[in-house]
Amino acid sequence: MMSAHMMLWQLRAATKGSFCRRCYRPQPQQGPLRPLTWSPRQLDRKETNSCPSATSNTEYPRVFITGGLGQLGVGLAQLLRKHFGRNNVILSDIKKPPDEVLNSGPFVYADVLDYKNLRELVVNNRITWLIHYSALLSAIGEANVTLARSVNITGLHNVLDIALENSLRLFVPSTIGAFGPSSPRNPTPDLCIQRPRTIYGVSKVHTELMGEYYHHKYGLDFRCLRYPGIISADSEPGGGTTDYAIQIFHDALATAKFTCYLRPDTRLPMMHVRDCHRATLEFLQAPAERLSMRTYNIGAMSFTPNELACEIRKHLPSFEVTYAPDAVRQGIADSWPMSFDDSNAQGDWGWKAEFQLRELVEDMLRSIKEQKKNAAVS
Numbered sequence: 491m492m493s494a495h496m497m498l499w500q501l502r503a504a505t506k507g508s509f510c511r512r513c514y515r516p517q518p519q520q521g522p523l524r525p526l527t528w529s530p531r532q533l534d535r536k537e538t539n540s541c542p543s544a545t546s547n548t549e550y551p552r553v554f555i556t557g558g559l560g561q562l563g564v565g566l567a568q569l570l571r572k573h574f575g576r577n578n579v580i581l582s583d584i585k586k587p588p589d590e591v592l593n594s595g596p597f598v599y600a601d602v603l604d605y606k607n608l609r610e611l612v613v614n615n616r617i618t619w620l621i622h623y624s625a626l627l628s629a630i631g632e633a634n635v636t637l638a639r640s641v642n643i644t645g646l647h648n649v650l651d652i653a654l655e656n657s658l659r660l661f662v663p664s665t666i667g668a669f670g671p672s673s674p675r676n677p678t679p680d681l682c683i684q685r686p687r688t689i690y691g692v693s694k695v696h697t698e699l700m701g702e703y704y705h706h707k708y709g710l711d712f713r714c715l716r717y718p719g720i721i722s723a724d725s726e727p728g729g730g731t732t733d734y735a736i737q738i739f740h741d742a743l744a745t746a747k748f749t750c751y752l753r754p755d756t757r758l759p760m761m762h763v764r765d766c767h768r769a770t771l772e773f774l775q776a777p778a779e780r781l782s783m784r785t786y787n788i789g790a791m792s793f794t795p796n797e798l799a800c801e802i803r804k805h806l807p808s809f810e811v812t813y814a815p816d817a818v819r820q821g822i823a824d825s826w827p828m829s830f831d832d833s834n835a836q837g838d839w840g841w842k843a844e845f846q847l848r849e850l851v852e853d854m855l856r857s858i859k860e861q862k863k864n865a866a867v868s
């Protein structure tokens with residue numbers, strides 16, 4: 491049985507092209523829309539799950555972030571709230587939020603494997619943009635393939651269906667990990683062979699292809715950026731291969747010693763977290779006609795552990811690094827791009843990173859020192 495809302499959506503999509511998410515006026519068609527043939531999932535319980543802010547300003551997008559308590563979600567929510575208003579950005583996760591997150595704006599529990607709950611949240615909070623951050627990253631995914639397959643693939647299917655049914659703009663990040671040993675590695679272009687050897691990479695190629703398929707078949711406004719390794723001072727990394735490039739700063743300041751699980755010459759693309767958040771916002775705001783693709787590489791810099799250590803030594807001359815490569819993470823890193831070609835993102839929607847290695851190191855050391863000082867005071 492098809493819900494009335496879904497039938498209406500199908501009828502509109504089939505007969506008139508896509509519609510404005512707020513006023514339902516017809517919009518220029520972005521791709522060939524065809525009648526749907528699959529059975530939508532049904533809503534069979536009362537929808538009560540809404541945030542107190544569900545009736546706030548409708549001029550701005552209403553944003554919902556899944557997996558928002560990881561390394562990237564809180565910072566992105568902060569930036570989006572500056573632009574769209576505190577109550578127009580709802581963070582969600584399956585973890586308990588710290589006080590400062592609860593006090594900074596709406597937060598709700600949402601498991602991306604619970605389709606009905608997620609749909610209820612999207613409907614009751616009149617969401618227009620969905621940012622899907624829930625995932626198990628590369629190293630932790632290899633340690634738990636079944637869970638990674640479930641969260642990264644089944645979770646994505648739920649999100650895709652909900653985005654389609656509710657005409658959302660859907661952003662899902664991909665990664666340098668979506669490439670593999672047979673991809674060109676230096677630099678890696680947007681379009682090339684992708685045969686990753688991790689469940690994380692496989693799930694992200696699946697994301698890219700499913701999102702693009704829904705875009706071309708049904709007109710879903712799917713947008714995807716392949717992030718490099720993201721470096722941030724104020725949040726813990728979530729079990730990736732690029733995490734060394736965060737831990738190194740904490741250890742450098744704490745003990746002036748660091749043991750690196752990658753070889754000194756392992757080159758990987760990296761990006762400062764503020765560039766990552768800005769890229770995400772700019773890409774989400776880019777007019778559809780400027781996007782010649784739906785999945786873009788974004789780049790900033792590329793360095794090895796040895797180059798990073800040398801840059802840190804300019805500030806902390808006694809800093810020592812020893813190398814003890816870990817077979818799993820070294821194997822993953824050796825199969826990933828060494829640098830990213832992001833010329834399409836630059837040309838289509840004006841992407842340009844602000845942080846290079848020097849600025850990144852200065853900012854990380856300053857931010858961590860400041861955190862330590864604040865912690866000592868409180």
Ligand SMILES: NC(=O)c1ccc[n+]([C@@H]2O[C@H](COP(=O)([O-])OP(=O)(O)OC[C@H]3O[C@@H](n4cnc5c(N)ncnc54)[C@H](O)[C@@H]3O)[C@@H](O)[C@H]2O)c1
Binds near residue numbers: 557720
């Ligand atoms: N951090 C990076 O360097 C990086 C690089 C490339 C791409 N990305 C992508 O960006 C996104 C965010 O990355 P991150 O570093 O914040 O990840 P993270 O691992 O730090 O956070 C992921 C979050 O997902 C949540 N989660 C797990 N299972 C869930 C479920 N069933 N339902 C809802 N939430 C669930 C976790 O609790 C966690 O808070 C991911 O999709 C990741 O693949 C990150």
Ligand SMILES: C[C@@H](O)[C@H](N)C(=O)O
Binds near residue numbers: 665718720729
């Ligand atoms: C690169 C990225 O996807 C993540 N930081 C990882 O290493 O798994």
